[in-house]
Amino acid sequence: MNRPERGVQFAKSVKVIDWLKTEILDQIANLFKGIHYANQHVIIDSLSSLIVSVYVLARRMGFSYREIDRSVVEKLREHARDGHQLEEWYGDLSTLEEYLNKR
Incomplete structure (x- = not known):
């Protein structure tokens, strides 16, 4: 080019x-x-x-899309591990991580 x-x-x-x-x-x-x-x-x-x-x-x-997906899952784990309120109150982060890992 x-x-x-x-x-x-x-x-x-x-x-x-x-x-x-x-x-x-x-x-x-x-x-x-x-x-x-x-x-x-x-x-x-x-x-x-x-x-x-x-x-x-x-x-x-x-x-890449894969990099973004990997980073999202990593972020979900990090927030869940650190006691993020959405995880503690509702379990949203681990539920989303489980969903993403099943796709």
């Missing part, structure tokens, strides 16, 4: 990353609206869109 092509690719990558960042913010706003209006469809749609956007953003930044 010659120099001008690399410059175009770089600019395109930056633009995509910026677009994904705004997409994440947009989905957070939609999620809050969905929660405010107790709209289950909007809540689920926003949450799933956030997850997709975060994975794609990570990939565009050079991380």
Whole structure:
């Protein structure tokens, strides 16, 4: 790839990353609206869109999906081990880790 092509690719990558960042913010706003209006469809749609956007953003930044999954599981274990309130009160973190490990 010659120099001008690399410059175009770089600019395109930056633009995509910026677009994904705004997409994440947009989905957070939609999620809050969905929660405010107790709209289950909007809540689920926003949450799933956030997850997709975060994975794609990570990939565009050079991380593999597997790296992200591994890091999430590691983070869940760390929080559970450190007595995170969500784990102590509800067992959410170990339940999520178990789910992720079964996929």
